[in-house]
Amino acid sequence: xxxxxxxxxxxxxxxxxxxxxxxxxxxxxxxxxxxxxxxxxxxxxxxxxxxxxxxxxxxxxxxxxxxxxxxxxxxxxxxxxxxxxxxxxxxxxxxxxxxxxxxxxxxxxxxxxxxxxxxxxxxxxxxxxxxxxxxxxxxxxxxxxxxxxxxxxxxxxxxxxxxxx
Ligand code: SME
Numbered sequence: 379x380x381x382x383x384x385x386x387x388x389x390x391x392x393x394x395x396x397x398x399x400x401x402x403x404x405x406x407x408x409x410x411x412x413x414x415x416x417x418x419x420x421x422x423x424x425x426x427x428x429x430x431x432x433x434x435x436x437x438x439x440x441x442x443x444x445x446x447x448x449x450x451x452x453x454x455x456x457x458x459x460x461x462x463x464x465x466x467x468x469x470x471x472x473x474x475x476x477x478x479x480x481x482x483x484x485x486x487x488x489x490x491x492x493x494x495x496x497x498x499x500x501x502x503x504x505x506x507x508x509x510x511x512x513x514x515x516x517x518x519x520x521x522x523x524x525x526x527x528x529x530x531x532x533x534x535x536x537x538x539x540x541x542x543x
Contacts, residue, residue: 380400380404380417382396382400382421382424382425383424384396384397384424384425390525390527390528390531391527391530391531393425393426393531394425394527394528394530394531394532394534394535395531396425397421397422397425397426397531397535398531398534398535398538400421400425401417401418401421401535401538401539402538404417404418404421405417405418405538405539405542405543406542408542411542411543412450412451412543414539414542414543415433415434415436415450415451415512415539415543416451418434418451418535418539419432419433419434419451419452419453420453422453422514422516423453426516426528428518428519428520428523429453429454429516429517429518430454430455430493430495430496430517430518430519431452431453431454431455431457431492431493431496431515431516431517432452432453432454432515432516432517433449433450433451433452433453433454433457433514433515434450434451434452434504434512434513434514434515434543435447435448435449435450435461435468435472435512435513435515436448436449436450436511436512436543437463437472437509437510437511437512438460440460440462444462444463445463445472446460446461446462446463447460447461447462447463447468447469447472447513448460450512452515454493454517455492455493456492457492457493458490458492461490465488465490466488466489466490467480467483467486467489467490467499467501467515468490468501468513468515469488470488470501471501471502471503471513472503472510472513475503475505475510476503477500477501477502477503477529477532477533478499478500478501479500479524479525479526479528479529480498480499480500480501480524481498481521481522481524482497482498482521482522483496483497483498483499483517484497486499492517493517495519496517496518496519497518497519497520497521497523498517498518498520498521498522498523498524499515499516499517499518499524500515500516500524500528500529500532501513501514501515501516502514502529502532502533502535502536503536504536504539504540504543505536505540506540506541511540511543512539512543514532514535514536514539516528516532
């Protein structure tokens with residue numbers, strides 16, 4: 379059993395530092411990317427308060443061979459399985475290889491509502507050898523839940539995971 383419980387008194391950036399340390403320890407010697415994403419989705423759920431969805435979309439291909447995001451390990455309600463690159467918040471983050479912080483998902487053109495309860499969202503690309511190989515997606519039922527601290531913490535996590543998923 380792994381017992382990575384965050385201290386409730388930590389600041390957001392300290393929490394992300396602990397989350398990154400835990401993710402590093404859990405994934406360092408495991409070559410299976412799906413197992414690593416599954417454990418990191420569970421860590422995100424434990425360490426980041428105020429979520430209704432936390433997980434991964436991996437870069438895959440559609441039936442015609444075009445790049446498309448495919449649902450990966452997550453915690454939360456069942457979600458959209460395939461997202462074309464460029465669609466929704468995840469597809470925009472994948473296309474631009476850039477973090478997207480969305481304070482109000484209803485105001486984001488093309489937002490894909492997998493859970494009607496979601497109000498805000500952050501999506502961070504995982505980049506390996508210059509290519510987006512996955513995105514980390516967090517949703518919250520709270521408006522404007524995510525800040526630059528979340529983005530920075532998740533980008534540090536994405537850097538750790540880049541060669542491990
Ligand atoms: N809202 C995302 C879709 C994925 S779910 O939130 C899990 C989007 O617009 O890309």
